[in-house]
Amino acid sequence: MYITRSKWKWAVAILLFITLAATIYGLFKPVPAGTSYKGEVHYTDDLRFLLNRSSEQDGDRVFNEEIYSAVLEAVEEAESFVAVEMFLLNDKTDGDFPPLSLTLTEALIDASKRGVNVYVLTDPINTSYFSHESTMINMLDDAGVQTIMTDITRLQDSNPLYSGIWRAYLQWFGQGGNGWIENVFEPEAPQMTVRSFLKLMNGRANHRKVVITEETGFVMSANFHDESYFYTNTAFQTSGPVLYDLLETVQAVSDFSDGPDLEAEPSVDQTDGEYAVQVLTEGENFNRVQEMLDDAAPEDTVYAALYFLADTEIVDSIEAAAERGTDIRLILDPNESAFGMDVFGMPNRPVAEDLMNLGMSNLQVRWYNTGDEQFHPKMMAVFNDSGLSVIAGSANFTSRNMRDNNLDTNLYAEMDEGSDTFDEIETFFNEMWTNEESDYTLPYEHYLNPHSSWREWIYRFQKISGLSTY
Template sequence: MWPWIVTALLVAWLAMGAWQRYKPLPEGLGQAFPERTAEGVRFLADETWYAPSGERHARRRIFDEAMALIGQAERLVVLDMFLFNDFAGAADGQDFRPLSAQLTDALVKRRSQRPALEAVVITDPLNTLYGGLAPAHLKRLREAGVTVVITDLTRLRASNPLWSGAWHLGPRWLGNHHDGGWLPNPLGPGKVPLRSYLSLLNFNANHRKTLVVDRGDGWSALVTSANPHDASSRHGNVALRFEGAAALDLLASERPVAGWSGVRLPGPGALDAPQAPVAGARLQVLTEGAIRRALLAAIEASDSGDRLDVAVFYLSHRELIEALVAARRRGVVLRVLLDPNRDAFGIEKGGIPNRPVARELHAAGVPIRWCVTQGEQCHSKLLLRRPADAGGEVEMILGSANFTRRNLDDLNLETSVRLVGPAGTEALIDAAAFFERRWHSTPPRITSEPFAAHDDASTGQWLRYRLMEATGLSTF
């Protein structure tokens, strides 16, 4: 009987893995909302640079803005953040900004000032090590009347089906509990059960980073690449703050995720699509696979003489890489600024995927530069397209999504925004200036270095990257 039992288990494993990889997406995911009039739009960035002596300088704006928005809310706050904790991993002991405590304080304070305020925090189960920990700040939020939603990742497709097929057949149903852990927390202090590790191997995530608040009779929102995570407080990041109908679209995009946990988000629904094309600067909310489609459309729309700038933490998606190479061949003036993938919270990484991808792009004639980092990460996710025609429209896409298979192929939950408008639009001018500051390193303000500084990718690394990207056996 054993051969039959083993065969049956193998078939069940493969069938479950295939189902989890290709099952229908939950309703409301992968949306491109209508283009809206861009109201109250401001580009924000967290930046780091170095003096010739090696002294680090920084300018941080994103979470100051987020906490200011929370501080003026009267009726509703909806916050969806991937990493919301004080874990530091091997980087413990460094002088990080206590973002998780500060954001918790801001929410609790506003709830005490406005008891009728409804506040909802949506976050990824990684912050509880998939049920293996009970973080004090999440308990404090609940005690203050804030609704805390731990995202149900089982609704998502499997990014690592080789493991998820087995996990959904067995370990998933064991549940988890924060008492009785005996294994070290891989991300910080405390002990966690084996079940936390088994959940971690699925590599799924609610990777969104969004905020929506009421503003009197109106609405304000923030979409960013930044996390309220202490050990991420030195990272370079970008964000877009905006108001109006697009903010209600962002609120609508969060309703399905909250609904998986039985939480109904209050507030008005998204408005109907405009009956006529919107004039002037336009803003569009994008989630999951719609982000990939918008990125590809922007690259493919670039023609000879157009400028295309990319600044991204991870670049590995094959379709995007091929589109960038094709754009270069068409005569697009292309620049790609990458993180060297060297640092991860005190642990030295091997440069995958960016270094083998950078070598491939460099060989195709694409100019590459590396962010200068000393422990922090160049964590932006930004594409900026500027036409050769001075009177043409500029396009920008930024948000939570790295340019990877997991982030763009409907595997993670992701949110980005697309801003299109005249070259004189202030947010687009500020985004272009941000890229120039990072790209053009100067002796008094060291921000980047040439491709040769990290041109050390081997054939083995390239093969590992391709295998990891194709199978999902990776953290990017």
């Protein structure tokens, strides 16, 4: 049958309208209930700063860890419940790394056998977006542990050039089947289907790293992922009423992912203390970072230890604080690689170049002296004349992680000078900045932007299009 040019125009117009409508809906639809969460301010005497750190000492890489041991000890001591919300929980690697994901999985199975209620929420990335099964999830399922795969389709989209096409036409075909594309996360992992790769391009994730028991809770930048074992990461461990808020954020994800109600009752025997703590997720992390920077006084010092720094408004607030006279000290990952892929300095090196070109002596950048691993914290602290305020957790300082596209949990805390945790955080930043104990960091000049002639357009294109991890 002959189709007239007029009918073709109408068909194209309808498709464009559907695509535009799907794009607008995906970018601006309401976030799921219980996300972008701002908890109450609670007080506790129990706030530990935990650190995994890889460093160079006398020409050798040295790794010291506190986070994994503390989490595994808490799981082993749990008597009532364990709730885990973890972005990466897999052993997909082509290197020789400790079996971190298996160790946690086995600890969770042992807890379940003791009669502990165990819940594990994770992200489809561990199945390469349903291209293959997850070894760890299968082990947990076989042991009767309740596992929940986050329904990331419920999250807002981040890619205006692609998300409408995905929502309108591609998502309906599913992702399962026999793949034939090399796995983009790990060449030795099972191959991906084309449909899984197309889902990956839409770029949303449950990026949280939280573990809760009846006695304690952890908010971390660390994944229990074999290939991430030697990354530098930070975490807070705490207890008290704030555990109820952490559980509320986990329950919200279980609810919109068709998961169970968590049978979990924290043991709370303290409602005051020297540390003020607050749970923040998604967009509330952005709001708090902005507040901290906007409130920073000329006599204050802002330290940030970051894997990614890319959000334009946060960068503008850093610049504004420096213009007011605040001492800004940024310690950044050089962004040599991500998920085993060369990322040629994006986004930190072009952002650092823009900031350093301002020529302000009180705005300084140092690079963490990485080997094959990543400098993976997402942490900022404002030191004032009486103490500090600090935010840390899983949220990179990027639009994707702080604007409701990904799920991320951070802990905000305030404390007085002289407290144990104040001293630990102050030591952490001072050691890296001064290199007194080791060659932790390198001067800004060590990693100059390797592509200044063309980096501007590709960086801006990635930011506008959403075709990046930031």
